[in-house]
Amino acid sequence: MTTTRRDVQDLQRERRAVCLKALSLAALLAVIAGLGNVLLWPSAARAQQRDGTGAGQAAAHQPSGRLTESDIMRMLPATDMGAGAALHRGAALASDDGPATPFDAAPIPENPLAPDADAIGAKSCVACHALEGMQAAHSLHVASFRAGSVRSGPQAACEACHGPGSEHAKNPAAPGLIIAYTHDAKTPVDVQTRTCLSCHVGGARQHWIGSVHQARGLSCTDCHNPMTRLSAEGVLANESINQVCATCHQDIRAQFNRRSHMPLPEGQMSCVDCHNPHGSITQPLLKTDTVNETCETCHAEKRGPFLFEHAPVAENCLNCHTPHGSNQENLLALPVPMLCQQCHTNTDHPNDLLTRQNLRGGLVPDERVMERGCLDCHSNIHGSNNPNGAKFHQ
Ligand code: HEC
Ligand code: HEC
Ligand code: HEC
Ligand code: HEC
Ligand code: HEC
Ligand code: HEC
Ligand code: HEC
Ligand code: HEC
Ligand code: HEC
Ligand code: HEC
Numbered sequence: 001m002t003t004t005r006r007d008v009q010d011l012q013r014e015r016r017a018v019c020l021k022a023l024s025l026a027a028l029l030a031v032i033a034g035l036g037n038v039l040l041w042p043s044a045a046r047a048q049q050r051d052g053t054g055a056g057q058a059a060a061h062q063p064s065g066r067l068t069e070s071d072i073m074r075m076l077p078a079t080d081m082g083a084g085a086a087l088h089r090g091a092a093l094a095s096d097d098g099p100a101t102p103f104d105a106a107p108i109p110e111n112p113l114a115p116d117a118d119a120i121g122a123k124s125c126v127a128c129h130a131l132e133g134m135q136a137a138h139s140l141h142v143a144s145f146r147a148g149s150v151r152s153g154p155q156a157a158c159e160a161c162h163g164p165g166s167e168h169a170k171n172p173a174a175p176g177l178i179i180a181y182t183h184d185a186k187t188p189v190d191v192q193t194r195t196c197l198s199c200h201v202g203g204a205r206q207h208w209i210g211s212v213h214q215a216r217g218l219s220c221t222d223c224h225n226p227m228t229r230l231s232a233e234g235v236l237a238n239e240s241i242n243q244v245c246a247t248c249h250q251d252i253r254a255q256f257n258r259r260s261h262m263p264l265p266e267g268q269m270s271c272v273d274c275h276n277p278h279g280s281i282t283q284p285l286l287k288t289d290t291v292n293e294t295c296e297t298c299h300a301e302k303r304g305p306f307l308f309e310h311a312p313v314a315e316n317c318l319n320c321h322t323p324h325g326s327n328q329e330n331l332l333a334l335p336v337p338m339l340c341q342q343c344h345t346n347t348d349h350p351n352d353l354l355t356r357q358n359l360r361g362g363l364v365p366d367e368r369v370m371e372r373g374c375l376d377c378h379s380n381i382h383g384s385n386n387p388n389g390a391k392f393h394q
Contacts, residue, residue: 101199103144106156109195111163113176113186118166121155122146125165128172132227140235141226161195161226181221189219196220204278211279222248223277241270245277258325260332273298274323291316306383308390312343313382336373 101107108119122142126133136142136158145157159165161179168178176186179195193214197205208214213222223244225237238244242264246253252271256264263269271277274294275285288294295317296303302313312319320339321331328335334342375381378392386394 103141103147106145106160107198108156108159109161109163109179109198111177111179111187112191114163114167114178116167117164117177119155119159119164120166120169122157122159123155124169125158125162128169135228136226139226139229163195181219183217183219189217192219192221196224204276207276207279207281209279212285213277214279240267241272245271252324255322255325259327260329261325262323262331291318302382304383306385307387308384308392310381310383310392336375340374 111117122133141161142157145160161181163179165178168174171177178187179191180187181192183189185192193208197208197220221237223237224235226235230236231239231241234241236244238247242253249271255261264271272287274287276287277285280286282289286294288297292303292314302317304314318333320333322333323331326332332339372379380386380389380392380394384390384392384394388394
């Protein structure tokens, strides 16, 4: 998956050759068709940048309606705009635990497959990509880059993510000359993720490198799509977090349809209440150091401390529960009494039962298998604070 430097150099050489050919072809076409200005994009963009109107670009899309750029500026999410920010390409990037690189300092990332390309400005992109320009106009990033990029100029709105576009504009059909974010794109996935991470490194993404998702070749854009507004928040690639995860983890999502489940299908919870999809130090991508800490963020009453602790509870909630859904009551992994008898098999009372005559209609009905089984008597199964609760009866 990783491209070696030699590969990249070969590609670059190849690309330059292709470019040259394309360039002369384009020049010829331009002369014939009288479209000489095709070759003047870079300077045209610079001109736009100066006068800020770009009236020549009929297709250029401006945020419509009554929203002005200063409105958008006010609506930007809380971010450390400007403080200690990188001003130019290549300057300091977001630090490991700091906030994202602010919108008004959007640097233009480098594209290793087009090392000589220069920025040409958003208006030039939109001239050819009217549809994408329109779709993205109200997206968090593009709207904010436009409004916020006081110093680098509103032209960074596209190239802050896609890299400098001059080579691509000259030769749009050659793959790789623009940073693209799909799996069939020429841009390697690690260049894609590195570009997003140049502003979003650290924080929740501290353990992205080496995480199972990174190792399995996922790109940020398997879960995020900053080009449109598909989700209310999080710039997701689908309406909700749970749907994003379900595109690949259908089996897990289906477990939440079982009889007993936490209210995730009801929309009150999501996969990221327990998991950090960007990577974590706890298998499997758990947000906290242990399973119990994860559960206890919501079920604090199960943490104790108890006068009489039930050892398996303190050890791991998953000794008895499944997290994603169960056909037993209360998310239990097995029905009572079998659940208990996995461990309590050494002594007679918890152990011997379950012959047919013990059952409800049998000769000697046994309360250990009736109603709530063992829980009829051992009702405080997670631990007891009652001085008489050593056996969890109260
Ligand atoms: C001269 C017109 C033109 C300009 C200017 C232009 N593009 Fe493109 N772009 C195209 C065409 C045509 C394609 C489709 C190429 C194909 O499908 O083979 C394309 C494809 C793309 C892709 C998808 C590439 C892939 O490998 O999937 C991205 C991303 C993109 N352009 C972004 C931009 C950005 C950002 C800019 C401004 C820096 C820009 N384009 C400027 C014409 C242009
Ligand atoms: C925050 C980063 C970001 C910004 C800013 C951004 N894009 Fe994109 N762009 C992406 C991502 C990610 C994708 C891939 C989306 C997907 O999953 O299909 C993409 C896809 C595209 C494509 C290819 C669409 C296709 O169907 O393959 C084009 C063209 C494009 N962007 C143009 C633009 C233009 C024009 C702008 C400026 C108005 C812009 N982008 C701004 C991140 C960005
Ligand atoms: C030039 C810097 C920059 C680049 C490049 C960039 N972003 Fe952002 N992004 C920001 C800023 C600033 C915010 C605002 C939130 C903040 O302050 O952290 C943001 C917000 C987000 C959010 C959170 C939105 C929310 O509703 O909370 C997501 C998700 C995101 N970006 C994903 C991406 C992805 C995926 C890419 C790559 C395709 C990308 N970003 C590229 C600067 C950037
Ligand atoms: C497996 C899916 C997945 C992948 C891959 C992924 N994300 Fe996310 N990301 C999410 C989800 C889900 C959220 C939570 C959104 C919310 O809470 O609203 C999120 C939140 C975010 C946020 C905003 C909240 C925060 O933590 O600051 C940013 C920024 C972000 N992701 C950037 C990235 C970047 C950059 C990459 C690539 C290195 C990436 N993500 C890869 C699923 C993913
Ligand atoms: C594009 C596909 C894709 C998406 C979307 C996706 N995942 Fe994954 N996920 C994977 C793959 C592939 C693995 C590795 C599975 C394996 O090795 O068996 C994985 C593994 C995991 C694991 C197990 C980690 C481990 O160490 O065993 C968890 C937990 C997980 N994903 C959670 C999520 C969550 C939460 C989301 C949504 C925010 C999500 N995934 C979205 C593809 C995806
Ligand atoms: C209440 C917390 C919680 C929620 C919500 C949750 N998970 Fe999990 N998940 C866990 C725990 C705990 C484990 C470890 C299970 C184990 O070790 O047997 C796990 C394991 C996993 C695994 C890897 C092991 C396996 O069973 O294949 C994947 C993949 C996964 N979860 C995906 C998801 C997805 C996708 C969602 C959302 C639909 C989700 N989880 C929601 C807590 C949760
Ligand atoms: C984000 C909060 C949250 C986290 C984290 C969480 N839960 Fe829950 N859990 C809930 C909610 C909400 C309910 C439903 C409560 C209700 O309906 O009264 C619930 C219900 C339950 C139930 C009862 C299910 C039923 O069928 O009535 C069990 C058992 C449970 N959780 C176990 C766990 C375990 C084990 C973990 C850790 C793997 C965990 N929970 C993590 C929020 C959470
Ligand atoms: C020894 C097995 C066992 C372990 C370990 C265990 N539980 Fe339970 N849990 C049960 C049983 C049995 C029930 C059903 C209780 C009932 O019907 O009164 C239950 C019910 C629940 C319920 C729903 C009813 C209620 O009491 O609120 C929640 C929530 C819950 N457990 C959370 C947890 C958490 C969190 C942990 C880890 C700290 C955990 N459990 C560990 C056996 C266990
Ligand atoms: C994962 C193994 C495991 C499971 C499942 C389990 N227990 Fe336990 N239980 C233990 C251990 C270990 C102890 C501590 C034994 C000791 O201190 O001698 C214990 C202690 C007890 C005690 C107190 C015993 C004493 O001598 O003080 C009772 C009562 C009990 N469990 C009932 C249950 C019931 C009822 C269930 C089913 C709902 C259950 N247990 C499920 C492992 C388990
Ligand atoms: C009718 C009430 C009742 C039911 C039902 C019941 N127990 Fe008990 N259990 C007790 C009492 C009372 C004690 C305390 C005995 C003592 O102190 O000598 C006890 C003690 C225990 C102990 C401590 C060790 C021992 O043998 O003294 C374990 C473990 C235990 N029960 C497990 C279970 C399991 C597992 C089940 C379900 C299969 C179960 N109990 C069903 C009443 C019950």
